[in-house]
Amino acid sequence: MCSALAEPGRPSFFTLYSQGLALADEIDDFIDLWHEGAGSQAGNVALYEYLGLTRDEYEVWVLDPDVLPQILIARRDSRPLPEVMKEYLDELLVAAHASDSATIKALRSWLAKR
Secondary structure, eight states: OOGGGGSTTOOOHHHHHHTTSSOGGGHHHHHHHIIIIIHHHTTSOOHHHHHTOOHHHHHHHHHOGGGHHHHHHHHHTTOOHHHHHHHHHHHHHHTOOGGGHHHHHHHHHHHHTO
């Protein structure tokens, strides 16, 4: 577990992740804390806000938990998330495995709504 989790007023998961201070799988620790009441202590913030994500970023992360690097690229390069996700989907299609079909379908649907 990320040591910054125990600190009062700590940065969001995504802030720590973007600074290289948290690993992608540590998002689960933040989610656990939110469920344990940390969200209510922060004024009943939505989970996506607690994690430091926008609603769109959270939606796409729910569809594919491996997209945190793409979210980081979009923010770092000031690019629209759908543009970065389209490139990711194109790469995923080239290297697609049968197990990726549900993710590909979900990401296509998400992009179509944007």
